[in-house]
Amino acid sequence: MLAVADLPEVEAGAGLGAMLAAAADPGDGDVLVVSQKVVSKAEGRVVPLAEVEPGDRARELAAEHAKDPRVVELVLRESRRIVRAERGVLIAETNGGWVCANAGVDASNVAATDAVALLPEDADASARRLRAEIEAVAGTRPAVVVADSFGRPWRLGQADVAIGCAGLVVLDDWRGRTDRDGRELEATEVAVADQAAAAADLVRDKDAGLPAALVRGLDRFVTAEDGPGATAIQRPAPEDLFR
């Protein structure tokens, strides 16, 4: 794992793929993990709070949970539904299908004061676009993962997971495979893309402006096709016990 240093400040409309190719020099079998925040900035998904007019439901929820009603308004716009609203925490299912705190609406590492970043509208499309841009500039096709830090039920702290992906096997399916003694394995699907995101986070310093990392040695999971993306990790709601 290598942190990608020397990335210039990213603004809306930035050619992020070319910037990443220049800074990281990714090879064909590499996995380039890019933080959601920098992707959102490049895609203009930063909203000044002064431009947000909270509606009634946002005002109500904000008052109940001691939150900024403009932030809550954005959370509601970014969500299909609120999974939990308790003790000052809003857990939402985003329009893109991710279950996370505040629908990913987040103020940290946004240069403008009084502005927040939203998740990319379609982070799988973002990953595919970055991969194509890198290929156009550098001639290589690394896998690209867009990663965000999510909290977890039952466990404290945050771990990075994949919310966008191109060119990586996101779930390595072990169903039907056996252990050395011929017994079927109960670990049925390994969350490769999430684990790559978590690994990359170990080398990124959140306050040092290191928004990307290269993970090498996962060539066996890197594919020529962009594949189904990170949405393939989403557990369908009818199979889910916790929403």
Next chain:
Amino acid sequence: MLAVADLPEVEAGAGLGAMLAAAADPGDGDVLVVSQKVVSKAEGRVVPLAEVEPGDRARELAAEHAKDPRVVELVLRESRRIVRAERGVLIAETNGGWVCANAGVDASNVAATDAVALLPEDADASARRLRAEIEAVAGTRPAVVVADSFGRPWRLGQADVAIGCAGLVVLDDWRGRTDRDGRELEATEVAVADQAAAAADLVRDKDAGLPAALVRGLDRFVTAEDGPGATAIQRPAPEDLFR
């Protein structure tokens, strides 16, 4: 990250620390991630199902969920409470405080047929013991993480997390620290031990008998003291929205 090869088959009473020291040659700043299964085997936490007499509640739950009543009996013995019992899945809070499927009772990679492995009784104590054994043999004090593969709400697939830990900062606390623009970071605590476990899983082949991996470069999180262990990652039930 380096997979640790050449570990002999581990049986109850094995001197696992010495075996790991010989196979992995861990240095002081290294993090040695060991799979729960091999720790459980060394600690004799493998139970032949023929020795298990299921009680009434186990028979009932097993019938409802099409499970082996002997396995369900062990799940109940290993649990404080069942968090969800739906659609053939038992999510339990273990006596040790972990929330996971089947209380960690698992048949894969157990050499004996018709036997299952339980989680270590106290995986933090296991990690401390392994660390001390390694120091006694090799003179180094790497951090030790005992890892298991857990499923996750909302997301398909399994990712490795830490259930035992000695000598590693398990949560890197960022509260109060600021980003480059002086704004407080919303990613408040980084789940270092869980992310180290996930990273290590990327180099272990579950069917190739590679029960351990070394993660290098995390020296800044490795401590002389064994510290509070992985139980510090457990979200207290009163603060948890999903149990």
